[in-house]
Amino acid sequence: MERSDKKITIKDIAQLAGVSVGTVDRVIHNRGEVSEKTKQKVRKITEMLNFQPDVLASALASKKNVRFAILMPSANGEGTFWKYPMLGIDKALLEIEHYGVLYKKYLFSVSDKNTFIEQAEKAMMDHPDGLIMAPSFKKEATEIAELCAQRKIPVVLFNSSIDNQDHICYVGQDAFQSGLLAGKLMDYGSSENGEILIVSLMSLLQNNQYILARKQGFLHYFENKNERNLRLISLEIDGLDVGAIYHELRKAFSENPTIKGIFVTNSRVFQVARFLEAEKKTKVNLIGYDLTSENKPCLEKNMISFLINQQPLEQGYRAVNALFNKLVLKKEVPKEILIPIDIVTKENLKYYEEY
Amino acid sequence: MERSDKKITIKDIAQLAGVSVGTVDRVIHNRGEVSEKTKQKVRKITEMLNFQPDVLASALASKKNVRFAILMPSANGEGTFWKYPMLGIDKALLEIEHYGVLYKKYLFSVSDKNTFIEQAEKAMMDHPDGLIMAPSFKKEATEIAELCAQRKIPVVLFNSSIDNQDHICYVGQDAFQSGLLAGKLMDYGSSENGEILIVSLMSLLQNNQYILARKQGFLHYFENKNERNLRLISLEIDGLDVGAIYHELRKAFSENPTIKGIFVTNSRVFQVARFLEAEKKTKVNLIGYDLTSENKPCLEKNMISFLINQQPLEQGYRAVNALFNKLVLKKEVPKEILIPIDIVTKENLKYYEEY
């Protein structure tokens, strides 16, 4: 049976270098208190033998705990989206428990910036070894990331990113590209000439940068290729009141009698689906985002043609994993982990649900 | 910072039961040589405290190795498909190296049944602790699975399955459902009446059960719903000769002047794409399987509309992981791990590639 190589240990290194294992450990972890000369000697040998310390033994011997702070929206806020990254985070946390990873969650409300600031401050007060953050409020999140950079606390961002580069890793989706993909799907399914509605249902407070990017991606697709000569119409509806939404949609339909498809730039697509069902407009192609519990039944009933999935569970899982790799395994972590843009239909939904 | 609970160790158990740690270890692992009475006593305490042995420490202390046999097609056979599961397998293997997992690969040729038999026999001779197998040849694979069941060697299947239930886990895709999905995509993109071609490019020797299931799924979609009244035409082409394939396709096009789309039931879809390109039939929707190096450029050039991805890398990764969970972590393993049926287009290709 294969294995990369005969296992070589810290003891072997010590012997070869003519020093004690304690000294070897000191140079491996740069803990100082070693003369330059012996340091070089040990370095050389570890490199020649390509020595890799046993992480299991290391975790076992070390009583040191590493503490993760997790700053993200509460799962029981508006919409059910945030429970999924939470599940992924918990799954990852459970797996690495034995490595001495402790954590604390700091949950804020996406509709209240003050709760973000509050929780962020709490997190910083606890002096974690690393921070995992969903930067829902750009400006404030950027400040936190800067502060962490100063304090040498590695930050992993997920779901959305921020512009400055104080984080070690971003886990999420390319919003522009997902819009582009939605454009392709809309185009592919539109046989005849007609209007395409782009609906943005915004809650004002929410970070809308990636909502905007999705829309731009969608528009961009048709800038390059619009053989069917579809007319794109933007519709922005503020607030979450169903009455207002229906009113606006009704108006759009009366103004544009040949609407062929609707692209909704976020997970509130189910509201448009319900409108279409109520108004018996079943021929309209509807594309939106996220496998939420509101959206899934609409997909199953064919009221929604496609949902774009951003694998929220996987995002949470990978964010924890990235920080774990950095802090515990001391592995290199990529600057960006781009999650696939899944196209979900009635026919392949169940596999993404289970996953 | 949170943690499930204060860590409770084998030593605590021993103390509470008034026995030595050695004895506790014996009952935990059912190694016998313990009186019924003390066994019960220890059992009770471990259960009450919900004691979970530390897998890291366990792996470290145990010099026992666990040996995986991996029986699968060689990556450098026809087509490039098999290198992906191999990559996933290697990735998983690397991660669990420290747990004392040894392995040996037994590679056969998908076009030569004898190599399968040969390699399978070799694997069995080596008496592995577990087997990971791609059961490309049903009958022979079934026999191997039976033999393993007799010998209490757990078997994990991936990519395709077999009917008898001698394996502990199957990792793969639901072929019928993927065909159904292809049907939906074809239907969604077909505006007008016309013909849809279902092309099966078969190498005779290859296991074609799941090829068939894909086709049946595709047909099934239109049985339930064929509003556009598309005519489905089956085309089976044996052998892999490009000339013969082109000839058959040309014939199909001359017999059916209004072909709107083609569904190719396996990864050889690029051959049809090249045909369409050569014949300048760019309006035909083309759907097929797998992100192989031949298919990807066709997708990028829009010669293929959709590729269905079966995440071969992930399949390999998860197959190894399932066996690891069973054999090393002693965790429960699901009977079936169904991999998502990814829809890949030019626009989201790159995320599936990196992944």
Next chain:
DNA sequence: CTGAAAGCGCTTACAG
């Protein structure tokens, strides 16, 4: 600056 020793939580001969 360096080494010897104890210990992390579990496993494994060995002795009784």
Next chain:
DNA sequence: CTGAAAGCGCTTACAG
């Protein structure tokens, strides 16, 4: 049937 002890590979005070 049971316990005491050594050891897995690494880390961490402690003494010098």
